[in-house]
Amino acid sequence: MLLVFLHAFSTLKIPGCNFGDLSSSSCPPPLLKIWAHSDKGPSPSPYVATLRALVQAAFCMAMFLYLSPSHPLSWFIDPAYQEWGFWRKLSYQYMSGFTMRWKYYFIWSISEAAMIISGLGFSGWTESSPPKPKWDRAKVVDILGFELAKSSVLLPLVWNIQVSTWLRHYVYERLVKKGKKPGFFQLLATQTVSAVWHGLYPGYIIFFVQSALMIAGSRVIYQWEKAIPTNMALVKKAFAVMNFAYTLLVLNYSCVGFMVLSKHETLASYGSVYYIGTIIPIALIILGYIIPAKPARFKARKEQ
Structure with missing residues (x-):
């Protein structure tokens, strides 16, 4: 029930969701694509991909709960923070941002799981042999891609x-x-x-x-x-x-x-x-x- 609610929430909230995919006769809905006959093999199951997204969500929430008590945002206006050295302040800014991002990673992983289990996350097949189903239509964030981005230009491509x-x-x-x-x-x-x-x-x-x-x-x-x-x-x-x-x-x-x-x-x-x-x-x-x-x-x- 929770995944169904989050699926509806994600679909309505994210402006990148193309509703034309759901109504165009020339582009069948992703949900129907899953069950349609394909020469790539049997209809793909979304359960493994959904479980993977849920495990990722659990890990992200664990990281946030572990880090957040020691990196409260209130310290930025605390007199003690102002007495710190330059490098310590910079490192605290990094850790505060790093900590807060896990909260977003969590909710986006949950919403991705909801989209996958609904079938809307299916985006086609890989070119490998044998072909494997891809479930990245509803992908919202690439965690490693963001945290290890080589350039700021790449950040919008992997965040939201x-x-x-x-x-x-x-x-x-x-x-x-x-x-x-x-x-x-x-x-x-x-x-x-x-x-x-x-x-x-x-x-x-x-x-x-x-x-x-x-x-x-x-x-x-x-x-x-x-x-x-x-x-x-x-x-x-x-x-x-x-x-x-x-x-x-x-x-x-x-x-x-x-x-x-x-x-x-x-x-x-x-x-x-x-x-x-x-x-x-x-x-x-x-x-x-x-x-x-x-x-x-x-x-x-x-x-x-």
Whole structure:
């Protein structure tokens, strides 16, 4: 009964759910696809995939319950927190964000299980031999992909995936003029829409503006990395590590606003580490204009 309720809740709440799939005669509903005859083999069973999602949900809730007592959000305005050193404050911001994310991983895993057991999570078959059923139509988050993201640009692809897909298709891409490349304006506008969709709290607004800066700064690092010749592998790896560290730092700095929601607590947290997560992205964006990345050129070998 709980899974049925969560299935209905998930379907209505997530704007990335395409109801056209359920009504279009040219695209049979996923639920019917499961039971339809297929040359791939017998009709797939959703039970194993559902159980996997439920086990993941249980693990996520256990992690949240274990970590949350030692990382309360109230510490950001506690006088004792202000007396900590710079690195300890940064590490606490990371652990607070890391802890809170398990709560979202839990509910998204539950909703994914509900969608899978209903049949709406079925997305087709793999190309392997023998083919295996895929149950990622309703996938909302890739936990490892998010926690180990090599670049901030990858974060929307693995976090709240259905909403991110909806925002990209209906906001971001529609703001790009024909024949032109998307820029910071399209990114900021998309993140602002996401902030309003979440709720008109100062913390949401600050976080999503921060996320636009974060992604733009990460793009600059990535462009510099691409411009490095392939024969300088060590330098390319150094830039890749830099992008990973940058993402880790700025993400967990920024997400405090998403968690505490109030302007006072958000700015108190940012100010406690000298606004490092705001200054670095802005500095990178400016440097991207001053030192634009140029494609690496290779001299072709002359045939002898």
